[in-house]
Amino acid sequence: VELAGWNALETRSVGSCDAALEALAGGQERSLALAAPFLDHVDASLWQVFRGQLAAYVPELQKDLSTYGAVDGSATPRARCGAAYREHVEAYAACLGTPGAPEPQRCAYAPRAFLAQSGLQLGMVEPFGSIADACPEVFGRDVREELRRMGRESAKVVTARLDPVWTELVDRLGAVSEVHGAVSEICVPRRRRFSEADLDTLHGRLARIGETLSRPPDATIASAWRVGGGSFPVPGLGDVYQVASVARGPNALADQVLSQARGMREFAFARAVCRTRRESVPLAVALVDARASELQFFGYLYPEELHCEGLGPLLRRAELSR
Structure with missing residues (x-):
């Protein structure tokens, strides 16, 4: 070069x-x-x-699901669903707190x-x-x-x-x-x-x-x-x-x-221009002053960094001449 x-x-x-x-x-x-x-x-x-909605309806839901508990492999589909629903409702019931305790803020x-x-x-x-x-x-x-x-x-x-x-x-x-x-x-x-x-x-x-x-x-x-x-x-x-x-x-x-x-x-x-549609390896670029036998620049650059349509090299000139 x-x-x-x-x-x-x-x-x-x-x-x-x-x-x-x-x-x-x-x-x-x-x-x-x-x-x-x-x-x-x-x-x-x-x-x-x-919270007002929960207080009005959750106790009734708990009562309706009170007969369902832990299930094993022999449980019927209805029993499994009842147990899952009960667990779901209990999570909301916890939001209401317990009698005598401070009301939950969130x-x-x-x-x-x-x-x-x-x-x-x-x-x-x-x-x-x-x-x-x-x-x-x-x-x-x-x-x-x-x-x-x-x-x-x-x-x-x-x-x-x-x-x-x-x-x-x-x-x-x-x-x-x-x-x-x-x-x-x-x-x-x-x-x-x-x-x-x-x-x-x-x-x-x-x-x-x-x-x-x-x-x-x-x-x-x-x-x-x-x-x-x-x-x-x-x-x-x-x-x-x-x-x-x-x-x-x-x-x-x-x-x-x-x-x-x-x-x-x-x-x-x-x-966007010079979009790469396939994998490629970078080029090793060396700029050498042949008369002085000195290496001016060495780096690994992708092709579009060197030339991209009319945009020129993608490097600062100072970097190329150091």
């Missing part, structure tokens, strides 16, 4: 997404601090209503607010156990669904009293996770490169997402609630039973943010 000619080439350097990711994380942290009182209020209200299985990647959700973490899919038919009753219904009814009561503007703001905050995920995915090293123009476009797209997130709430498009079942994933918890979710109105800002983040990701994947 002729060193003078190499150094005359216009070069590019590897960029970093650290600043963007840190800004997103910092903004999310500050926003969560502002939203914490609202989320605490939602959780406390849900527990208050749900219950692990009560409905509560989650900021999922798709936005603000209300869900129930259910007791760990094995209830066969056939149990509702075998037992003639779906005890788990009865408890889930209590959660949905509690959510219906509480969400009717929540401020719609705060609901929209916190739901919008949940969409930041989608933005963070899109930026992280774009920045994962995948042996691909971008032109200056496309990088400018990506910067502009990310800036517009920030502008959308910072808009003041609009009461005309404030979100309502949809009560209903389903499930959604929560890191560290797995699938959580959904008792209610935000039903966004037309032009909801959270939906705009989600659309912009997904569009940014799709643009990046479509515009």
